[in-house]
Amino acid sequence: MTQQFYVSPEQLMKDRADFARKGIARGRSVVVISCADGIALVAENPSPSLHKIGEIYDKIAFAAVGKYNEFESLRQAGVRYADVRGYSYDREDVTARGLASVYAQSLGAVFTAEQKPFEVELAVAEVGHTQADDHLYRLTFDGSIADENGFVVMGGLAEQVAETVARGWKADLDLAGALRLAVKALATDKEVDALPGTAVEAAVLDRSPESGRGSRRAFRRLRAEEITQLLAGEA
Amino acid sequence: MQDPSAGHLATQATSSFIEHLQRSRPELLPFSQTLPAGQIPPVPHATTIVALSYPGGVLMAGDRRATMGNVIASRHIEKVFPADEYSVLGIAGTAGLAIDITRLFQVELEHYEKIEGTLLSLDGKANRLGAMIRGNLPMAMQGLAVIPLFAGFDQTAGVGRLFSYDVTGGRYEELEHHSVGSGSVFARGALKKLWRPNLTEDEAVAVAVEALYDAADDDSATGGPDPVRQLWPVVYTVNRAGARRVSERELAAIAGSIVESRTVAGREA
Numbered sequence: 001m002t003q004q005f006y007v008s009p010e011q012l013m014k015d016r017a018d019f020a021r022k023g024i025a026r027g028r029s030v031v032v033i034s035c036a037d038g039i040a041l042v043a044e045n046p047s048p049s050l051h052k053i054g055e056i057y058d059k060i061a062f063a064a065v066g067k068y069n070e071f072e073s074l075r076q077a078g079v080r081y082a083d084v085r086g087y088s089y090d091r092e093d094v095t096a097r098g099l100a101s102v103y104a105q106s107l108g109a110v111f112t113a114e115q116k117p118f119e120v121e122l123a124v125a126e127v128g129h130t131q132a133d134d135h136l137y138r139l140t141f142d143g144s145i146a147d148e149n150g151f152v153v154m155g156g157l158a159e160q161v162a163e164t165v166a167r168g169w170k171a172d173l174d175l176a177g178a179l180r181l182a183v184k185a186l187a188t189d190k191e192v193d194a195l196p197g198t199a200v201e202a203a204v205l206d207r208s209p210e211s212g213r214g215s216r217r218a219f220r221r222l223r224a225e226e227i228t229q230l231l232a233g234e235a
Numbered sequence: 236m237q238d239p240s241a242g243h244l245a246t247q248a249t250s251s252f253i254e255h256l257q258r259s260r261p262e263l264l265p266f267s268q269t270l271p272a273g274q275i276p277p278v279p280h281a282t283t284i285v286a287l288s289y290p291g292g293v294l295m296a297g298d299r300r301a302t303m304g305n306v307i308a309s310r311h312i313e314k315v316f317p318a319d320e321y322s323v324l325g326i327a328g329t330a331g332l333a334i335d336i337t338r339l340f341q342v343e344l345e346h347y348e349k350i351e352g353t354l355l356s357l358d359g360k361a362n363r364l365g366a367m368i369r370g371n372l373p374m375a376m377q378g379l380a381v382i383p384l385f386a387g388f389d390q391t392a393g394v395g396r397l398f399s400y401d402v403t404g405g406r407y408e409e410l411e412h413h414s415v416g417s418g419s420v421f422a423r424g425a426l427k428k429l430w431r432p433n434l435t436e437d438e439a440v441a442v443a444v445e446a447l448y449d450a451a452d453d454d455s456a457t458g459g460p461d462p463v464r465q466l467w468p469v470v471y472t473v474n475r476a477g478a479r480r481v482s483e484r485e486l487a488a489i490a491g492s493i494v495e496s497r498t499v500a501g502r503e504a
Contacts, residue, residue: 055349076248079349083252087342088263214479215320217345 023119029155066120096126108143197228292474293395300458322387327416369404418450
């Protein structure tokens with residue numbers, strides 16, 4: 001008969017948390033910044049097709065760090081949740097708060113019940129008519145949820161990156177300004193001043209997509225040329 | 236949201252919103268319900284839709300009337316909708332089901348785009364719509380048929396294309412122009428005389444509105460332009476730049492000039 005060793009629940013949870021943290025710390029960072037033109041989502045990601053940032057619904061976007069297969073399955077589940085909800089009620093009944101709490105429950109359940117916790121950290125962003133109506137939620141591997149103000153930074157060197165963002169963040173930044181700040185912050189641990197446009201993935205939730213593009217979908221992925229152009233806008 | 240544990244999700248993975256609903260929330264689908272025996276009370280029916288191609292795109296137009304037997308159920312109903320950025324669909328038949336099928340189709344396309352990160356091909360979209368109409372076949376056999384007309388811009392081929400359907404979900408690519416609904420025979424007759432190759436977009440809009448005018452002239456279930464209530468057909472154009480709804484102001488001017496020219500001509504029939 002095999003002997004079962006006793007492990008205290010505290011130790012078990014701590015081991016799981018350490019395991020998840022280690023996995024996340026290996027990844028590159030993601031910055032989500034609320035600005036005057038909307039919400040900018042910027043990730044250090046050299047791949048043009050494996051995205052860390054995605055559209056969930058009309059005014060809601062998703063950003064993640066950690067293991068790709070895990071956050072990708074969470075993103076798809078989020079799109080399904082949002083589309084079912086919007087189809088069965090109404091499009092305006094889909095909110096970032098509802099989505100974030102479902103994510104929190106899923107992450108929490110996996111953290112306690114499954115073999116291994118998800119090695120991911122998520123941000124759910126919803127753009128409002130004014131900056132005061134913006135919502136930014138940050139979700140960690142154990143299902144904790146935090147309502148953030150102004151910006152969210154996640155990933156490997158989140159603290160150092162967050163410091164740089166905090167120093168440069170102003171409510172009235174425009175999109176180009178927010179992008180420049182994010183790119184500068186993402187380069188914190190590197191020798192260069194800022195990352196080149198091709199090494200980042202960026203998207204924006206436009207504050208008023210109806211008047212600008214005639215679409216109710218606020219999410220817009222920025223192409224590499226657009227990013228380079230925005231970054232070069234002001235030296 | 237379903238349990239996101241890995242193995243479970245892999246088997247659940249689908250890019251289709253309809254498939255997802257069939258598995259998890261079948262009661263939300265407008266079709267695939269078994270109706271009890273008995274007579275279905277009168278329900279609103281949507282009527283005439285016309286679509287035509289022009290160099291560089293396609294357009295679709297629908298009148299604003301819904302009928303319930305001999306009664307006008309609505310003067311304001313809209314029967315042409317954008318399906319996504321590069322396609323539009325118009326619906327004729329049982330209005331309640333048709334509007335829900337349209338809504339489902341819109342979500343289906345957007346869902347695919349979000350999950351896959353790319354747009355469905357135009358043929359893919361047309362096939363999806365065909366499958367949905369086939370799904371509605373049991374309802375059609377109870378007298379609740381829905382017949383769509385689908386038009387979109389094919390970005391790989393660089394042309395506008397047009398698809399018609401039958402109740403079994405059969406999908407047929409149409410050339411030049413097509414119409415569905417109760418006034419479709421009259422609209423088609425008008426289109427045969429009015430349509431010509433090399434129409435500009437503005438001319439094409441005028442042709443569509445005039446075809447609907449002719450349909451309304453002879454079909455009691457099709458509504459003509461209504462200057463009293465300022466109601467004009469709903470017209471969408473789709474070209475390389477995407478789908479665009481033609482403004483009320485433009486339509487008022489076009490409808491006005493058609494009425495004027497017909498008045499001048501002074502013909503009876």
